[in-house]
């Protein structure tokens with residue numbers, strides 16, 4: 049889920065509004081936006097060429113929907129009803145003439161008629177509004193002329209200092225290292241007055257954080273051979289080809305009689321019995337004969353159909369009445385009926401299991417069918433989990449005043465288990481550097497990936513980063529992410545006993561810890577293990593607007609469900625980072641951008657949300 053820009057596309061046209069003409073410019077702009085900014089969110093509206101209607105939509109999108117960019121298309125020309133620039137002017141607080149100029153200047157190179165544009169561009173609060181021409185071609189061209197400036201303009205308006213600095217650095221051609229955006233916190237606990245008051249770590253977007261993690265964590269190269277019956281949930285390190293056909297002989301699909309179809313209906317002499325497990329008969333079936341056969345038994349040579357017992361009747365029995373001598377076939381058999389041909393389930397040399405597949409229970413069954421008793425899988429990294437904090441107690445111990453029970457470790461261990469990773473409980477660390485160092489040392493001795501919770505924010509006792517840098521010479525790749533919950537999420541690597549160790553310093557708040565485990569840790573373990581599927585599925589769900597009063601994109605816990613055949617979602621309630629119950633019953637994380645439900649107004653807006661689906 050990349051750093052997204054929220055766009056509004058407002059088509060202004062009487063004919064599109066009253067339905068006499070299809071709107072093609074709005075969809076075209078949407079197409080262009082999705083190509084240039086694949087993670088963007090787009091909302092749409094069609095307004096008539098009426099100033100109040102245009103103005104109402106612009107105000108709503110700026111003030112309530114908090115769009116980053118609104119593109120209008122239409123109503124910018126000389127015709128008497130063209131009033132989009134007038135409506136825009138009544139909404140904006142500052143003009144942005146450079147954008148309008150860029151569009152006119154570059155359009156003039158295409159058509160002289162560009163001089164007739166009266167487009168207005170400007171800013172209201174944190175929203176950029178740009179009037180584009182009404183024609184599909186003109187709108188797309190003009191969007192193309194301004195698109196490169198949009199991300200920087202949005203970052204400046206949103207006050208994303210780190211991204212703005214980065215862009216300035218790029219524009220000025222200075223390397224980021226020289227600017228020194230990351231400076232480790234070297235403050236000692238005995239000198240609290242000298243601590244950082246502003247975090248020295250830049251705030252990175254979730255997409256950037258993911259990119260950094262993927263860059264730092266290489267997929268494993270190590271393979272091991274394990275017994276097939278223990279292989280469930282591991283990642284296959286080989287393609288598995290069938291060495292034999294399934295079924296290996298022509299097998300009956302019914303309990304009944306093997307016959308020659310050309311004999312049609314009528315009486316048959318019952319020759320012998322073919323039961324499942326019997327050696328295939330070598331004797332050819334003759335015309336007028338039938339062989340009693342059971343499901344799964346080899347069909348004798350010469351038979352080309354099986355007739356189920358229900359479609360037959362007894363004609364003649366042995367004198368004691370116990371044996372069938374002849375029967376009547378009552379329904380004409382069709383050639384091939386109820387026979388599984390050799391290799392009809394699996395052919396020899398067929399690719400049955402693919403490298404990088406996660407071995408499912410059915411896969412294990414297929415391995416058994418094929419007699420593949422050992423299988424190559426990718427080795428897993430050992431994972432350890434540590435809880436930190438002076439106030440944190442083991443749930444089985446007495447909890448004194450000011451203390452709370454550890455829940456993060458149990459959520460983490462079980463969340464990992466749910467997604468097939470067994471992790472080691474590496475105990476607890478106190479909020480002091482020595483205790484943290486000891487716990488990390490013990491965890492690194494046995495594990496490659498260490499997950500901690502707590503102690504990563506701005507508190508004087510939040511010592512994880514300091515200990516990682518000073519005692520383990522770790523590289524902190526990021527320590528603040530533009531997300532809610534999970535802002536202080538920290539990711540570091542270090543070398544320990546000649547091996548690279550990966551550290552996820554998750555925030556202490558229980559929801560922040562669970563959500564960041566889902567968003568960052570589990571996909572990373574899958575990436576390291578070379579799983580073909582790394583990310584959780586994401587789907588778009590339209591639902592009643594969710595409120596997010598924070599500027600950070602929020603991963604709200606929701607329940608996605610079907611209602612009258614339509615997929616929608618329901619919030620799990622209070623979304624505060626400490627309320628672990630917001631994760632209980634959730635099966636999705638809906639990405640919600642800053643949106644405040646208007647006061648004294650009925651929340652009837654419906655918006656489309658990107659929802660990451662999971663199962664806890």
Ligand SMILES: Nc1nc2c(c(=O)[nH]1)N[C@H]1C(S)=C(S)[C@@H](COP(=O)(O)OP(=O)(O)OC[C@H]3O[C@@H](n4cnc5c(N)ncnc54)[C@H](O)[C@@H]3O)O[C@H]1N2
Pocket residue numbers: 435436437439440452453454455456457501502503504505506507510533534535536554555556557558560625
């Ligand atoms: N000055 C600032 N303060 C805070 C900021 C900030 O940017 N500036 N960020 C806030 C955010 S956002 C979060 S999230 C938390 C993260 O804090 P830490 O990772 O440092 O975690 P702690 O301070 O140790 O604990 C936070 C909270 O969670 C409880 N906790 C911790 N571990 C567990 C556990 N294993 N089981 C249950 N509960 C746990 C702890 O008692 C605290 O209540 O920082 C904000 N502060």
Ligand code: MOO
Pocket residue numbers: 531532533534535536555557560625626
């Ligand atoms: O980001 Mo914190 O994780 O809001 O609670």
Ligand SMILES: [Mg+2]
Pocket residue numbers: 502503504505506507510556
């Ligand atoms: Mg803290």
